[in-house]
Amino acid sequence: MGRWSLSSRLALLFAACTAVVSLFAGVLFSRGSEAHFIELDQQLLEDKLIGLRRAVQGLDAEQTQRRLEEELSRQADLALRIKDSDGVRWYDSSIRIPTRLPEMPGISTLSDGDVDYRVLNAPLFPDRPGSPQLTLLLDITHHQHFLQRMQRLIWLTVGLSALATALLGAWAARRALRPLRSMGAIAGNVSARSLNARLPAEQMPTELAELAHSINAMLARLDDAFQRLSAFSADIAHELRTPLSNLLTHTQVTLTRERSPQDYREALHSNLEELQWMAQLVNDMLYLAKADHGLLAPDREPLALAEEVDVLLEFFAPLAEDINVRLSREGEGHLGGDRNMLRRALSNLLDNALRFTHEGSDVRVRIVDEAQRVRISVENSGEEIPADLLPRLFDRFYRADPARQESRGEHAGLGLAITRSIIRAHGGEIHCESADGWTRFLIELPKANQA
Template identity: 70%
Template sequence: MMRRLSLAGRLAMLFAACTATVSLVAGVLFNRASESHFIELDQQLLDGRLAELRNTLGQVDNPADFQSLRDRLQGEINLRPDQALRIHGADGQPWFDSAPHLPMTLPTQPGLLSLLDGASAYRLFNAPLTPGQAGSPELTLILDITHHQHFLQRMQQLIWLTVGLSALATALLGAWAARSGLRPLRRMSEVASSVSANSLTPRLDIDRMPAELAELGQALNAMLGRLEDSFQRLSAFSADIAHELRTPLSNLLTHTQVTLTRPRPLEDYREALHSNLEELQWMAQLVNDMLYLAKADHGLLSPSFEQLELADEADVLLEFFAPLAEDNQVRLARSGTASILGDRSMLRRALSNLLDNALRFTPAGGEIQLSLEATATGSRISVQNSGAGIAAALLPRLFDRFYRADPARHEGSSEHAGLGLAITQSIVRAHGGQIRCESEEGWTRFVIELPRQA
């Protein structure tokens, strides 16, 4: 299989092609300009020579008069070895020829013409001796321009040599420049190659990257950061699941083994089964909650939207929690009204989790305030309770699964295993809203922002 050309190689070839094209175009234009300049010089030279010949020959119109001027004309021609002259009468008969080595028949078109004869090149200029006079002899001035052609040929050879050398030099310099310029990409590749499940800490040095790659490097660093955070969360999540299930399983095994060590009365077996049932129900609820969160992670929660009066839903929940609040000597209160399109059971579960969480952390004699407010974009629900505040450093992690601000505390239900707030956040996000926690010494408030239409 043919190896694909590297990006540095492609850039080097592109640089070489561009340089060769520019050099070639510039060389061709210079060659054309030089050729035009030589033609202009030749035209000026032959025009001056024609004026001299007309002055020398005067009004000669027959071969007999011309014979007296032949020697003088030949002497002038001998002084200019690169020039030659042919004169023909009006009847086409040759009068004078200082270029016998050239073909007898030359182009007769008036004006400046070019002629190649073997390795030599000539410029021809045909003009009448006496302009405007019928029967005037015809003059053919011949200029040897072989040295011009040699110059142009050397120029063309130099152009091709320059094109080749410049393309080669540009390719080499371009390859070096491209390799140097692509060094940040190789660094990215090295960092990507070093990333593994055991090493998610490598990062790109954005400060040393060119501006074009800095944004990409920043995005890659952010991606690696998210991967590291997600991997750590996944590892912690797996450990938490094992920890949460190990205790009830251990209880079930121990209790069952103890019960079966010897024959017991029927009531003891019944009591053991009831105890095991409680543990199994707790485990089943924990598994159901984890499956619920897994559905939320994959966007599989599908709320059934209906028009809800949040005040009515809040009153139902407050009535449900009233006996527990009375036992804990906590006062429940609700203020404000709001309506929204949402899923009744899901929103009740979210508010129930917040109220249950507030009841467990509100000291005796404290108060829980549930506030409803209609906003320009939807509704705001807040559940505030008095009691010890939560440190600011812990607030961002409150909605993590199995997270407990006090690791030593362990309650006996799935909501108390650290999943309640995570489930509440999933429900709020499924409705297109956001939830946050605010806390200071003496109070804690959870605020839910829900859009008018999810």
């Protein structure tokens, strides 16, 4: 059954259900017909018994026998046997009456060879003690033949109806499963070049519409992921092409002629800077790959956020002094998290704020400690970011606009993507707001995992 098609299974199920229902109905009809025949035979025998009792009332033995023969001659399928009170046979209306007859009073059924009888035992004179016992026999062979033919017809009907239902069920199932085959055909044609294909959910039956919507949603996610992966691959190639080209060019130029050890040392230092930047880029990419596969497992230790932020502000203080930017922190809070990961996330935000703030302005860190969560915001004044670009700030290699792009250096557009991965690994969320000359990165971290 494991390899049978769904249409075959449904057809067999329909056939089995039809066979069971037909057989049940046939058995009920057969039992009902048999009970009806028994009732008719019993009524006929009891009426005949009453007639015989009336016919022989007040007659002597010879008259009684003659009268019984007259009564029985009117119905060929009826026979009679009478025994006296001692059990001695007194009268048989036919020589074909079986030797052994049921002794129990009332009605019963007897088979003798090819002949079936309905038998009724009763006293000839119920009001007299020691009355002779009368046994009436009704030939019901034709009834039994009818019931046997009906049973054969029932079995034939069950078989034919099961076969017909199987064929019709297979046709109906195949027709009903046509949308499913259509779904399979469309899904089979989906490839990296055709992830925009969608199933016609509106044309599907109700039972398949939900599945079609789920598959369409899956295809949309795959399409989005593939587009991101393609763009990501192109961005990696673009980011690595320039430093590799610089390395090749610089090395080739250096090797064009003999140079002094000092020149070679400077060339190696220059190549080293490019290689360090590329190594950092690869490390960041590996970090994001681990985050995408849920492999970032932050440690849980109690953290005083005010202390952690103060450490970072002290680290960035020299850079802030160089560009005349004031650093400040407001509020405090506590939660359980990974110290190194959260420091890296906040460090990326502070570095981003210092790079894009105006000279002589402020960079602020605000901490709000609530019952179930901690809110952290990193704010800097500067040019506002258009609202339609805000959701893309956390994409890899994305820079808000050409005006914000700077020399490559150590910044490859991965800082915010790494920050979001760290925040999400802690069960939190991060988003950006930019209005009224201020840009704010807002972080919400739950306190449920606090150690």
